[in-house]
Amino acid sequence: MDIRLRIRRFNPEVDQESYWAEYDLKDVQPVDRVLDLLEHVKGHIDGTLGLRRSCGHGICGSDAMRINGQNMLACKVLVRNLVQGDKGTIQVEPMLGLPVIKDLIVDMEPFFEHYRAVVPYFINDDPAPERERLQRPAERERFDEGTKCILCAACTTSCPSFWADRTYIGPAAIVQAHRFIFDGRDTAGDSRLAILASEKGVWRCRTIFNCTMACPREIPVTQLIAEVKKAIGKQKP
Amino acid sequence: MSTFIPTVRETFRYKGKEGQLAWIGHRLGGLGTLIFFIIHVVDTSWVYFWPQGYHHAIVLYRSWPFQIGELLLVLLVIYHGLNGLRITLMDWKPTLWRYQRQMTLGTFGLTVLFYIPAFIIMGSHALKNLLGIELF
Numbered sequence: 001m002d003i004r005l006r007i008r009r010f011n012p013e014v015d016q017e018s019y020w021a022e023y024d025l026k027d028v029q030p031v032d033r034v035l036d037l038l039e040h041v042k043g044h045i046d047g048t049l050g051l052r053r054s055c056g057h058g059i060c061g062s063d064a065m066r067i068n069g070q071n072m073l074a075c076k077v078l079v080r081n082l083v084q085g086d087k088g089t090i091q092v093e094p095m096l097g098l099p100v101i102k103d104l105i106v107d108m109e110p111f112f113e114h115y116r117a118v119v120p121y122f123i124n125d126d127p128a129p130e131r132e133r134l135q136r137p138a139e140r141e142r143f144d145e146g147t148k149c150i151l152c153a154a155c156t157t158s159c160p161s162f163w164a165d166r167t168y169i170g171p172a173a174i175v176q177a178h179r180f181i182f183d184g185r186d187t188a189g190d191s192r193l194a195i196l197a198s199e200k201g202v203w204r205c206r207t208i209f210n211c212t213m214a215c216p217r218e219i220p221v222t223q224l225i226a227e228v229k230k231a232i233g234k235q236k237p
Numbered sequence: 238m239s240t241f242i243p244t245v246r247e248t249f250r251y252k253g254k255e256g257q258l259a260w261i262g263h264r265l266g267g268l269g270t271l272i273f274f275i276i277h278v279v280d281t282s283w284v285y286f287w288p289q290g291y292h293h294a295i296v297l298y299r300s301w302p303f304q305i306g307e308l309l310l311v312l313l314v315i316y317h318g319l320n321g322l323r324i325t326l327m328d329w330k331p332t333l334w335r336y337q338r339q340m341t342l343g344t345f346g347l348t349v350l351f352y353i354p355a356f357i358i359m360g361s362h363a364l365k366n367l368l369g370i371e372l373f
C-alpha cells in the first residue's frame with residue numbers, strides 16, 4: 001500500500017505555529033500499525049520527529065494521539081482499519097486540551113494532577129486482618145472496568161467539557177475514583193465523592209460519549225461516570 | 238469567552254461521532270431558545286414602556302428572516318427537549334450506554350416526527366403572511 005502520512009508537527013524552539021508535514025510511504029502492509037509508520041519516519045526519514053511510546057502493545061498508555069481526528073493508541077490501530085484500497089492518507093495529530101511540548105508529545109502533567117486529586121489508591125486504616133481482605137467475586141466485579149485503565153488520556157482529551165474548562169477533573173480521573181469508590185474494602189469513598197461532587201467534578205459531564213468511544217481499553221467510561229453521579233445523588237445531605 | 242473559543246475550535250478539530258453531534262445540536266438549541274426568550278421578554282415589555290416599538294417589532298416578526306428563524310427555533314426547541322430527556326434517561330440508567338447510538342439516532346428521528354406538524358402549521362402561516370398564499 002502507498003500511504004501519505006500527514007503529521008502535525010511543532011517544534012517550540014523554531015516554529016511559531018504547528019504545520020502539516022507529509023511523508024509518502026511505500027510498501028506499507030495493511031497489518032502495520034500507525035506506530036510502525038511513525039517509527040519508520042523517525043528511524044529512516046526524519047529523526048527529529050517527537051513522539052512518546054514505550055510498550056508498543058497497548059499496555060503503557062503512552063502513545064495516545066489523534067489519528068484521523070479521533071483519539072487512539074498508535075500501537076493498537078492498524079493501517080487497514082483506516083485505509084481501504086491500496087492507497088490513502090492518514091493524519092496524526094497530538095491530543096487536544098493539553099499543551100504540546102513537541103510534535104505529538106503533549107504535557108501530561110495537568111492530566112496527572114487531576115488523577116492525583118481523586119486519591120487514586122486504596123485506603124483502609126482498620127487493622128489489617130491476618131490474611132488478605134476477602135471479597136466475593138461479585139464485589140470484585142463491581143469495580144472491574146475501572147481497573148483496566150492505563151491512563152492514556154484518550155478519554156479526557158476527547159471530552160468537550162474538558163476543552164471548555166481544563167480544570168474539569170475529566171473522565172479518566174473519575175474512572176480511577178470509581179475503581180476505589182465501589183471497592184467495598186476501601187473506606188475513603190465518601191471523601192472521593194465529595195471531591196467529585198465539587199464544581200470541577202462529575203456534573204461537568206454532559207453525557208456526550210466521546211470518552212467511551214475513544215477508550216482503547218473499551219471501558220464504558222460514561223457508564224462509570226453516571227454511576228458516580230448516582231452515588232453522589234444517593235448520599236445523605 | 239475564554240472557554241467558548243477553545244470549545245468551538247476543538248469541536249471542529251475532533252471527529253466525534255453522533256454523541257458529539259447531539260451535543261452540538263443541544264447547545265445550539267439551548268442558545269437559540271435563550272436568545273428567543275430574551276428578545277421575547279424585551280419586546281413584550283415594550284407594550285408598556287414603548288408601544289410604538291412594540292408595533293414595529295410585531296411588523297418585523299412577519300418578515301422573511303424572522304418567519305424562517307421561528308421555524309428553525311421550533312425545531313431546536315423540540316430537539317433540545319427530547320435530547321434532554323434522552324440524557325436524563327441515560328444518566329438514570331447508566332447501562333443504557335450500550336444503546337447510545339440507537340438512542341441518539343432515535344432522538345433525531347423523533348425530533349423530525351414531532352416537527353412535521355409544527356412545520357406544516359407554522360409554515361402555512363408564514364406563507365400567508367409573506368406571500369398571501371392560503372393553504373388551508
Ligand code: SF4
Nearest residue numbers: 149150152153155215
Ligand atoms: S479510561 Fe480509557 S481512555 Fe481514559 S485514560 Fe483510562 S484507558 Fe485511557
Ligand code: FES
Nearest residue numbers: 056058060061075
Ligand atoms: S506504546 Fe504502550 S500503549 Fe501504545
